[in-house]
Amino acid sequence: MSARPPEHPAGLAPREARALFRGGLVTPTAGWCTGWTQANLLAVPRELAYDVLLFAQRNPTPCPILDVLDPGEVSGPLLDGDVRTDLPAYRVYVEGELVEETPEVTRWWRPDLVAFLVGCSFTFEAALAEGGVPVRHVEQGRNVPMYVTDRRCRSAGSMSGPLVVSMRPVPADRVADAVSITARYPAVHGAPVHVGDPAALGIADLDRPDFGEPVRLSDGDVPVFWGCGVTPQAAVMESRPTLAIAHAPGHMLVTDARDADYLLP
Amino acid sequence: MSARPPEHPAGLAPREARALFRGGLVTPTAGWCTGWTQANLLAVPRELAYDVLLFAQRNPTPCPILDVLDPGEVSGPLLDGDVRTDLPAYRVYVEGELVEETPEVTRWWRPDLVAFLVGCSFTFEAALAEGGVPVRHVEQGRNVPMYVTDRRCRSAGSMSGPLVVSMRPVPADRVADAVSITARYPAVHGAPVHVGDPAALGIADLDRPDFGEPVRLSDGDVPVFWGCGVTPQAAVMESRPTLAIAHAPGHMLVTDARDADYLLP
Incomplete structure (x- = not known):
């Protein structure tokens, strides 16, 4: 995992950035892929998904939902890729305790996990x-x-x-x-x-x-x-689900959506 | 139930309008309570609540969520009242079939019902x-x-x-x-x-x-x-839950929120 950061990360396309992260590069993503929307990831078991979605609805400023994948899905309209591998770093919580910070979470994924993509500043x-x-x-x-x-x-x-x-x-x-x-x-x-x-x-x-x-x-x-989109991650820690997977703070998903898609007219 | 419409419904306060509807007045609410926000009601069993909330998140233009009450709750921050009685008319669906249009739904209410309040044009x-x-x-x-x-x-x-x-x-x-x-x-x-x-x-x-x-x-x-906020009502009909309660189209909940609360800066 000796991947080196590119010289001009601002100019990369999202799929290029995701390929670097999939290849093992671990770095915060601020300043990467200018013009492309970055997102927080939070994946929880289906039984907790309603609480997470309602929490986001009730706290839209810190928790703006960009998309929610169906249970077990690892790809969706906002990314032509795999949420288990395409972020630079993840945090894994078991019963609310951080058990691992890791560059990919394939071995942790379960078919009942629902992935929330939350807006990022x-x-x-x-x-x-x-x-x-x-x-x-x-x-x-x-x-x-x-x-x-x-x-x-x-x-x-x-x-x-x-x-x-x-x-x-x-x-x-x-x-x-x-x-x-x-x-x-x-x-x-x-x-x-x-x-x-x-x-x-x-x-x-x-x-x-x-x-x-x-x-x-x-x-x-x-x-x-x-x-900040870490807000739902903090709440999940307090609710202590059997498993929760999140991005490592600052190490975001670079999506295929454009910033301009979220700009008011 | 011979309640007569007031002469100047535009000038009423929300609690005055709700009291009239609680008293049996049945009328569409367009033009009522100028400056106060009106809402669609959709109440479904808790087991369907995640699907309804996710449907709204995925279709925000027709289904803008203003608030979601906890299971069994009939009041909340948007109304000092009772969602079972304070709308002018309701529709009750059993297994997706319209079984009744009625001015109050107290006898139909169940402790597992989750009430969604959806924005109205x-x-x-x-x-x-x-x-x-x-x-x-x-x-x-x-x-x-x-x-x-x-x-x-x-x-x-x-x-x-x-x-x-x-x-x-x-x-x-x-x-x-x-x-x-x-x-x-x-x-x-x-x-x-x-x-x-x-x-x-x-x-x-x-x-x-x-x-x-x-x-x-x-x-x-x-x-x-x-x-239109009737959109989720139409989808609930297709999903055929054991019970769903909605406002009668055009017969809205008049909330205690001001229109200005939903105006962009």
């Missing part, structure tokens, strides 16, 4: 950059930092958990642009849930994210927080 | 009128006409069925306004699915709607078709 990062809003974690070559907040989601059956957010530092005079640009993508988290003081979300230290990597703020940057 | 009719687009069926004091089309929805488990649409005649020079105004309400069907020739949707005769009442076109009017 990487989708609007190209639009931010085009709009003159710097995307610091891409500039710094890092995964986006993600934080568990003290806000609870609206629960659904056995699914309950905290709101998880991603954070991007934005120059104060570009915050309004960041809001208006991302508001046009409600299917991939939309506008920020919070601007400014991390303590208001119960986040003690920006340098210690719960997922991903810390990112440096430049002088005059304000931390801006968006709903 | 009546929500944007006030905005159409304010925007100078005449709403013919309200002018004519009729229920909106609804038609079963020859387009199939994307299926979900046991749920499959045709797209159902509502039709409003719009003066040709106001069609663009009708599109842009309703596009701002994606949670209540959004922009039209079709403008013009009914035959393109497999509709043979506008004067013979499948639900509701025919409406007269004025000279120069074009028929404009929107996704």
